[in-house]
Amino acid sequence: MSKNVYLISVEMIKARTAIHGNIDPELVKPEIKTAQDMYILPLIGTALYTKIQTDIQATGTTTGVYKTLLDDYIADTLVWYTLSELSVTLSFQFWNKGVARKVGDFTELPSMNELIDLQNKYKNRAEFYANRTRLYLKENSTLFTEYLNPGSGSDTIQPDGNSFTMPLWLGDNENKKSFEERFQGNKPSC
Numbered sequence: 001m002s003k004n005v006y007l008i009s010v011e012m013i014k015a016r017t018a019i020h021g022n023i024d025p026e027l028v029k030p031e032i033k034t035a036q037d038m039y040i041l042p043l044i045g046t047a048l049y050t051k052i053q054t055d056i057q058a059t060g061t062t063t064g065v066y067k068t069l070l071d072d073y074i075a076d077t078l079v080w081y082t083l084s085e086l087s088v089t090l091s092f093q094f095w096n097k098g099v100a101r102k103v104g105d106f107t108e109l110p111s112m113n114e115l116i117d118l119q120n121k122y123k124n125r126a127e128f129y130a131n132r133t134r135l136y137l138k139e140n141s142t143l144f145t146e147y148l149n150p151g152s153g154s155d156t157i158q159p160d161g162n163s164f165t166m167p168l169w170l171g172d173n174e175n176k177k178s179f180e181e182r183f184q185g186n187k188p189s190c
Contacts, residue, residue, distance in 0.1 A: 045150030
C-alpha cells in the first residue's frame with residue numbers, strides 16, 4: 001500500500017523551516033516517509049493517499065484539484081510533522097558502536113526536555129495545518145471521491161475526523177455512567 005514516493009522534497013522542508021541547509025537529505029527522507037504514513041495517510045484515507053502517490057510516481061506531480069490539495073494543504077502539514085519527527089532523530093544517530101549524539105565545535109546541546117518541547121511545538125503547527133486540510137477536504141468532498149470512498153479492505157485506513165491529539169488520559173470507558181445513571185435514586189429532596 002505505502003510506496004516509497006515522497007509527497008514533499010527535502011528542499012521544500014529546508015525552504016519552509018529553520019532546518020539548516022547542510023543537513024544530509026538521506027537523514028531527512030526516512031522521516032518524510034514516516035510522517036506521510038503515520039499522519040497524512042490517516043488524515044486523508046487510503047484511496048486519496050494512493051491516488052496522490054500514484055500520480056507522483058507516474059508523472060512526478062499531481063494535477064488539478066489534487067495539485068491544489070497537495071501544494072496548498074498537505075505539503076504544509078507534512079513539512080511540520082516531518083520537522084517534529086526530525087528534532088530527536090537528528091540529535092541521535094546509530095553508529096556501529098551504538099546510538100550516539102554528535103557534538104560540533106562551538107555548539108551547546110539541548111536537553112531532552114528541550115528537544116521534546118521543540119517536537120511538541122512543531123507537532124502543534126502540523127496539527128493546525130492538518131485541521132485546515134481536513135476542513136478543506138470536508139468542504140470540497142465532492143471533488144475528492146477517494147476521500148468519501150477510501151475503500152473497504154482490511155488494510156484500508158478511513159480518514160480521521162480529528163486533527164488534534166490530547167495527551168491526557170480520562171479513564172476507562174467501562175465504568176462511565178451518564179449523570180442521570182450515577183445519581184438516579186439519589187436525588188435530593190426539596
